[in-house]
Amino acid sequence: MKLLVCVSKTPDTTTKISFANNDTEFNTQGVQYIMNPYDEWYALVRALELKEALGGTVTTINVGPAANDTVIRKGLAIGADDAIRVDAPENCSAYYVAKQIAEQSKAGAYDIIFFGKETIDYNGAQIGAMVAEMLDIPFISYATKMELAANTATISRDIEGGQEVLEVDTPFALSAAKGLAEQRIPNMRGIMMAKRKPLNVVPPVDVTEKVSVASYALPPAKKDCHYIDAEDMDKLVELLHSEAKVI
Amino acid sequence: MVLVYTSSPEGQLKKSAFEAVTYGYKAAQIIGTEVLALTIGNVDNAGVLGQYGASKVLNAAGADSFDSGVYAAIIADVAQKVGATIIVIADDSTGKSLLGRVAVRLDAGAVSGVKSLPDTAAGFVVKKNVFSGKAIVDYNISSDKKVISIAGNTFPPEVVGSDVAVEAAGVDVPASRVRIKEVNTVKGTVPLPEAELVVSAGRGVKDPGNWGIIEELAEHLGATTACSRPVADVGWRPHHEHVGQTGVAIRPNLYIAIGISGAIQHLAGVNQSKTIVVINKDPEAPFFKAADYGIVGDLFEVVPRLNEAIKKFKAS
Numbered sequence: 001m002k003l004l005v006c007v008s009k010t011p012d013t014t015t016k017i018s019f020a021n022n023d024t025e026f027n028t029q030g031v032q033y034i035m036n037p038y039d040e041w042y043a044l045v046r047a048l049e050l051k052e053a054l055g056g057t058v059t060t061i062n063v064g065p066a067a068n069d070t071v072i073r074k075g076l077a078i079g080a081d082d083a084i085r086v087d088a089p090e091n092c093s094a095y096y097v098a099k100q101i102a103e104q105s106k107a108g109a110y111d112i113i114f115f116g117k118e119t120i121d122y123n124g125a126q127i128g129a130m131v132a133e134m135l136d137i138p139f140i141s142y143a144t145k146m147e148l149a150a151n152t153a154t155i156s157r158d159i160e161g162g163q164e165v166l167e168v169d170t171p172f173a174l175s176a177a178k179g180l181a182e183q184r185i186p187n188m189r190g191i192m193m194a195k196r197k198p199l200n201v202v203p204p205v206d207v208t209e210k211v212s213v214a215s216y217a218l219p220p221a222k223k224d225c226h227y228i229d230a231e232d233m234d235k236l237v238e239l240l241h242s243e244a245k246v247i
Numbered sequence: 248m249v250l251v252y253t254s255s256p257e258g259q260l261k262k263s264a265f266e267a268v269t270y271g272y273k274a275a276q277i278i279g280t281e282v283l284a285l286t287i288g289n290v291d292n293a294g295v296l297g298q299y300g301a302s303k304v305l306n307a308a309g310a311d312s313f314d315s316g317v318y319a320a321i322i323a324d325v326a327q328k329v330g331a332t333i334i335v336i337a338d339d340s341t342g343k344s345l346l347g348r349v350a351v352r353l354d355a356g357a358v359s360g361v362k363s364l365p366d367t368a369a370g371f372v373v374k375k376n377v378f379s380g381k382a383i384v385d386y387n388i389s390s391d392k393k394v395i396s397i398a399g400n401t402f403p404p405e406v407v408g409s410d411v412a413v414e415a416a417g418v419d420v421p422a423s424r425v426r427i428k429e430v431n432t433v434k435g436t437v438p439l440p441e442a443e444l445v446v447s448a449g450r451g452v453k454d455p456g457n458w459g460i461i462e463e464l465a466e467h468l469g470a471t472t473a474c475s476r477p478v479a480d481v482g483w484r485p486h487h488e489h490v491g492q493t494g495v496a497i498r499p500n501l502y503i504a505i506g507i508s509g510a511i512q513h514l515a516g517v518n519q520s521k522t523i524v525v526i527n528k529d530p531e532a533p534f535f536k537a538a539d540y541g542i543v544g545d546l547f548e549v550v551p552r553l554n555e556a557i558k559k560f561k562a563s
Contacts, residue, residue: 013492013511017381037493094357098347117343120492120515122377122384124359129315129347138424139315141344144486154428158495159340160256161438162487164313165429172424178493179486210356210390214372217383225525225535230544233556236524239540241560244522246444246501247468 001056003047004110005080006101006131008036009064009071010121019216026091026216035071038116040078041183042176047114048079049181050148056111057081061104063088063097069199076194077186083199094122096207098130103205105135112153113173117142128175138172144179249275249282250331251301252322254341255290257430262441263337265299265404270397271335272300272407273364278333285325285416287318297411299404305329305416313341314423319348324418326353326392333365338396339440346396355392362398379492379515399440400498437471439490444470445499445520447490448478451506451527451546455483460550461505467557473497475507491516506546509534526550 012032020027034040047058060075061084062068072083086100105113113135115128125141132139144163145156151170156163158177186194228236240247251271253264271282284301286293288311293304307321322345326334334349336342338360350357362383363374370387373395377384388395432438439445446465452458465472472488479489490497492515502520506527507513514537517523525538528545535541542549 011378013379013515015378017378019382094347095350098351120379123375123379125343126347126350126357126359129319129344130351131347132316133319133348133351136316139344139348140425141315142340157340158487159430159432160261160440161436162430162432164427164431167426167428168424178489210388211358212387212389214370214385214387217385219376219380219383222537223539225538225541227541227543230542230549231552233542233549233553234559236540236542236553237556237560240501240522240524244501244539246522247557247560 001050001054002108002110003051003056003058003112003114004105004108005039005044005047005058005060005075005114006127007039007044007060007062007071007075008116008119009033009062009068010036010119013120017218023215023217024213033071035074036116036119038118038120038176040075042178042180043114043116044075044078044080045181045184046146046176047112048184050112054148059084059108059110061086061101063092063100063204065090072199073194074186076197076199077190078184079190080197082197085199085201086204087201088204091213093209093211094124094126095130095210098127098134099207100204101127102131102134104202105131111170113171115173115175117175117177125175128173132173135173138168140166140168140172140174142177143174144177146174146180248280248329248331249333249335250285250322250326250329251282251335252285252287252345253296254337254339255286255288258289258291260286260290260293260295262404263339263399264296266399266402267335267337267397268296268299268301269404270364270402271333274333274335275300277365277367283329283331285322287321293413294410297408298406300407301411303411304413306413307416307418307420309420310423312423312425312427314425315344315348317421317423319345319352320421321416321418322349323352325416328418332392334392334394336394336396338398342396346394350394353392353394354390355394356388356390357394358386358388359396360398361395362401376519379496380518398498400443400500433487439471439473439488439495439497442471442497443500444468445473445490445497445501446470446503446505447473447475447507447517448505449475449507450477452478457547458484460547460554463554464503464550464557467554467561470501470503475513504534505550507534508532509537
């Protein structure tokens with residue numbers, strides 16, 4: 001079983017957001033980076049569990065600059081066998097990243113390609129579907145459970161107000177949501193071994209960008225909380241009706 | 248031409264479909280064209296989409312169960328056939344599986360979760376919330392064809408016309424590679440991502456047996472119930488009610504948070520709500536910083552009082 005896990009680098013959830021260069025760039029000064037939680041906690045760990053149960057290999061792939069190697073090494077420390085980094089600039093579009101992953105996947109002939117459900121920075125949730133289309137394989141988004149028997153996976157996925165259960169044969173791609181696996185913390189042995197595992201850096205293929213960031217802005221400032229006396233819920237209802245106009 | 252794909256879970260068009268057609272109609276007006284709606288599978292009363300501005304509804308029969316590969320092929324083929332340059336999809340569980348596929352098939356630029364109409368003054372610019380609502384990006388799509396998914400509860404459906412005819416889309420339906428075995432959805436309530444009013448509670452409720460007052464409040468308001476992560480993790484409430492970064496992200500008109508402290512991961516899933524009410528006995532709870540209205544008090548006293556006040560309001 002050959003498994004590929006796409007891992008992205010994102011600013012930590014608690015990052016203070018600011019911009020540079022006349023609000024056309026995200027200000028990376030002092031930003032703490034982590035592996036995108038959906039990629040790390042759910043996608044990577046479920047792939048490792050499958051490998052442990054069925055044998056095979058887990059490869060991670062990242063598209064970005066050398067600064068991403070820290071995050072890639074963490075994936076190796078958690079248990080991936082090897083890693084690919086497509087050497088690309090920071091902040092390429094989803095399409096650019098998908099094209100690189102699809103190119104590398106063709107050479108690897110993977111049975112399952114794992115993605116996180118979205119990255120916590122740009123919240124795009126596009127790359128999995130793009131790669132699946134480029135490779136002409138099924139794509140299952142928001143998987144919360146996946147079991148594999150022979151070449152058939154049974155997957156539960158989140159839909160509006162509930163869950164859907166489906167079957168799909170390998171090869172396919174999925175995006176991982178909470179529930180697919182439990183987070184693993186790398187141990188010292190894993191961290192030491194990660195240093196010796198292969199991290200193959202490959203050049204990108206050319207892509208013409210179709211989408212670009214014109215500018216960034218902060219959301220309008222929230223006005224201060226209006227405190228209401230806990231005894232006076234008539235007042236709250238009145239404000240929700242006449243001021244907020246939501247009931 | 249603007250083409251809007253409207254999803255129809257279990258054969259029913261939902262609010263997200265009407266929102267998408269309303270958006271498509273307005274976008275079509277901006278660029279001076281008309282909007283077509285596309286439905287896939289067996290759909291009840293699809294002609295109603297005309298009321299929201301569709302000049303025609305196309306239906307591709309024979310693909311009743313969802314497979315993103317099949318649906319994307321149909322949408323892209325129809326888009327080619329009618330010469331659509333803008334394709335609009337709702338940013339729901341279906342849209343998230345489709346957007347990237349349709350974009351690749353059409354060699355189009357794609358932006359998901361769009362929250363503004365296109366600004367065509369300099370290119371084709373749409374706004375999207377990023378960093379879980381902590382920033383907004385203006386994206387410029389430079390390709391000839393554009394595929395966008397629109398954020399839910401952002402473009403209220405507007406009736407501008409009347410029912411229109413439904414015609415066969417006349418495109419091939421490829422064989423599905425996905426076999427749907429079960430669909431388990433909660434009946435009788437509005438699913439959280441579509442809900443306009445949400446009542447949510449957390450650990451402060453102390454025991455699953457105490458949820459009655461929360462459900463009562465939701466019932467009086469006609470709201471959908473939700474919960475924080477710890478409460479779903481210990482099994483007090485079902486997993487699909489968990490709102491927050493790792494659960495469902497929502498943007499209702501009203502979010503009432505009861506006994507939830509407001510951790511940053513919870514806020515990331517709810518901070519796009521239009522109005523937030525926080526009820527907590529701890530005046531230092533971080534959630535108050537994100538609240539429009541705050542009540543410091545014991546929820547077991549405040550919520551029943553609020554229930555009475557709402558009953559009185561509804562009766563008047």
